[in-house]
Amino acid sequence: NAGVTQTPKFRILKIGQSMTLQCTQDMNHNYMYWYRQDPGMGLKLIYYSVGAGITDKGEVPNGYNVSRSTTEDFPLRLELAAPSQTSVYFCASSRTLSIPQQYFGPGTRLTVT
């Protein structure tokens, strides 16, 4: 199993550009998550999904959108990138409510200039 994979690893965007961060898991996990981590700070939940077709906002959803059309994929869309979105983005997945441990992808480092 590859676990949770994320692409791209690095990206530089200009202000106002848009992009999609890809996340795929091959563990057949129901739950998937997007976090951002600013330098020296903790993880902040952006969006999460409890299954295909179901998504919900986390702590910091503004400026982002998600979709979950399959169990495996959970892309994160940035519209009109702003410097405040410069961060490391982690995708994670977990199996069920009774097994809530989350497994993380390697992250995408995004810089908006």
Add this chain to the structure above:
Amino acid sequence: RKEVEQDPGPFNVPEGATVAFNCTYSNSASQSFFWYRQDCRKEPKLLMSVYSSGNEDGRFTAQLNRASQYISLLIRDSKLSDSATYLCVVTPAGPQGGSEKLVFGKGTKLTVNP
């Protein structure tokens, strides 16, 4: 009170030392507890779950005190490879969210020196 609070750190210890981290959580209804480690510029990785009876994995011991709402992690015989940031993680419960989400502490940085 923040949902999850950890020792501010950083901790700098010599190889072979014993080091302990504490973490407090605010929601008494929380059900699941974990310690994750995060290496510099890497993703968080699950270190161990924390059970009410306490649990041990090699040099690592985790304990939960529900009455006082704190979790601890003890590392014995520290190795250079233990240098990382340790994250205390709790599932919230109650009105602010269900157990499908985890709440991460900001982490405590540990450096083990030769």
